[in-house]
Amino acid sequence: MEAFVSRKRPKLSPNKPSLAESPPDADESESTDLKLALLASLNPDHSQEVLLDYLLAYDGSVEKASNAIAGSAKDDRPRKRTGFTGYQSSLSSFTSSENNAQARSGSTVKQLTKKGKTLHLYTPEEIEAHTPCSMIHNFLPPDECEALTKELMGEASNFKRHTFKMFDRIVEEGHGFRLYVNSLEEVEKQKAEYVYNGGYVKEIAQCPPEMLKVSIRVQKTVNAEIQRRIRDLNPGGRKLKFQSDEEWKPNASFLNCYDGGKQSLGYHSDHLTYLGPRTSIGSLSLGVTREFRVRRIVPQIDEAAGDAQGQIAIHLPHNSLLIMHAEMQEEWKHAIAPAQIVEPHPLTQMKRLNLTYRCFKDSFQPKDIPKCKCDFPCVLRCVQKRAATRGRYMWQCIKGFSIGETGCSHFEWAELDEDGRPPWVMGYKGNANVPAIIAQNDES
Numbered sequence: 391m392e393a394f395v396s397r398k399r400p401k402l403s404p405n406k407p408s409l410a411e412s413p414p415d416a417d418e419s420e421s422t423d424l425k426l427a428l429l430a431s432l433n434p435d436h437s438q439e440v441l442l443d444y445l446l447a448y449d450g451s452v453e454k455a456s457n458a459i460a461g462s463a464k465d466d467r468p469r470k471r472t473g474f475t476g477y478q479s480s481l482s483s484f485t486s487s488e489n490n491a492q493a494r495s496g497s498t499v500k501q502l503t504k505k506g507k508t509l510h511l512y513t514p515e516e517i518e519a520h521t522p523c524s525m526i527h528n529f530l531p532p533d534e535c536e537a538l539t540k541e542l543m544g545e546a547s548n549f550k551r552h553t554f555k556m557f558d559r560i561v562e563e564g565h566g567f568r569l570y571v572n573s574l575e576e577v578e579k580q581k582a583e584y585v586y587n588g589g590y591v592k593e594i595a596q597c598p599p600e601m602l603k604v605s606i607r608v609q610k611t612v613n614a615e616i617q618r619r620i621r622d623l624n625p626g627g628r629k630l631k632f633q634s635d636e637e638w639k640p641n642a643s644f645l646n647c648y649d650g651g652k653q654s655l656g657y658h659s660d661h662l663t664y665l666g667p668r669t670s671i672g673s674l675s676l677g678v679t680r681e682f683r684v685r686r687i688v689p690q691i692d693e694a695a696g697d698a699q700g701q702i703a704i705h706l707p708h709n710s711l712l713i714m715h716a717e718m719q720e721e722w723k724h725a726i727a728p729a730q731i732v733e734p735h736p737l738t739q740m741k742r743l744n745l746t747y748r749c750f751k752d753s754f755q756p757k758d759i760p761k762c763k764c765d766f767p768c769v770l771r772c773v774q775k776r777a778a779t780r781g782r783y784m785w786q787c788i789k790g791f792s793i794g795e796t797g798c799s800h801f802e803w804a805e806l807d808e809d810g811r812p813p814w815v816m817g818y819k820g821n822a823n824v825p826a827i828i829a830q831n832d833e834s
């Protein structure tokens with residue numbers, strides 16, 4: 391999971407860097423997500439909607455919102471917002487076909503879902519029409535699925551929820567997780583060299599047999615889906631700029647365990663540091679069905695459209711494989727929403743298990759990645775919101791992503807060729823991560 395790799399921990403009082411160094415994505419909506427995730431960790435009994443109301447009522451102050459919640463009854467909202475419904479009567483009441491095409495192609499964003507509403511998607515066709523994801527139901531043959539579920543229940547039985555310090559209190563992560571890699575040698579390498587959220591991590595283990603076996607199936611399916619999408623959905627049948635031209639080979643996976651409806655994961659995009667740009671992720675769900683919420687990040691220039699946009703809920707039943715494609719980490723955010731009620735599963739009871747198969751790239755190893763003044767490998771991120779630089783990749787100091795840490799504010803634009811390769815690898819074709827206006831001139 392990405393509490394390590396990708397999820398950014400809330401930043402409380404970030405030191406503003408000088409203008410020259412100012413990160414180009416000083417992204418307000420992102421900081422709201424981070425604050426919301428933090429508020430949820432502090433107040434696990436409250437729904438996201440209630441927490442958002444408090445955050446808005448207290449001008450984005452997590453501390454004030456948290457104090458107010460502590461002194462009030464559970465559903466005593468500070469002010470009324472538009473209603474939230476867990477279902478809708480029909481898809482067409484939500485979106486137009488024009489909007490569906492825009493959602494796929496990534497062209498200008500118009501209103502995809504209605505403000506304050508959640509569009510619920512169940513079928514592979516609906517999911518493909520509205521998001522950059524593929525869904526495969528009943529992915530594993532039943533025996534294999536059962537064997538994997540039992541194996542993962544064993545793995546998750548000793549998961550501890552990670553903690554972090556906040557306002558002098560110890561706060562628990564929203565759910566349990568561990569990173570798995572293919573060999574013991576890789577485990578040692580990860581522990582010694584890979585930095586996540588500003589530190590080295592001990593919670594890394596070797597893949598047990600069923601997890602490894604299933605990764606071969608996931609590899610075949612993800613590669614087939616990547617090729618199908620390029621052929622059938624991408625303009626001109628071409629891969630995206632910065633998307634790798636190599637086969638996707640899963641060599642690491644996060645096992646996430648959500649024990650009961652209160653355990654959740656806040657909105658985030660997965661960091662691309664070790665995965666490279668335009669990556670794909672295969673995400674297998676087992677046990678209790680939960681909602682995967684996704685939201686397209688709109689450029690700042692389209693603020694009105696952004697405000698008007700609602701979120702999308704993809705329902706993830708037992709034995710379903712959701713593939714997040716190359717547009718997902720750069721242009722969308724995702725979350726696992728808390729659930730009021732969950733239906734127990736015969737093999738996992740109240741738990742949902744999730745395996746996110748990832749392809750860590752040889753070309754993005756910590757030894758090669760630019761270091762900041764804190765002497766840590768930087769994180770690779772893509773500008774999501776600021777219209778002028780949207781889609782450009784940057785290396786940033788990882789420390790600024792840890793709670794209470796400000797880091798050294800190091801920032802540099804990444805050099806990446808059109809296949810997403812950095813300059814230190816063989817076959818590098820020259821930097822394509824340049825402002826859009828220069829890229830257009832090059833083409834003309």
Ligand SMILES: O=C(O)CCC(=O)C(=O)O
Nearest residue numbers: 391392644646726744746
């Ligand atoms: O539990 C899930 O389905 C999502 C997990 C996730 O987003 C992550 O591991 O980064």
Ligand SMILES: [Fe+2]
Nearest residue numbers: 392396659660
């Ligand atoms: Fe994620």
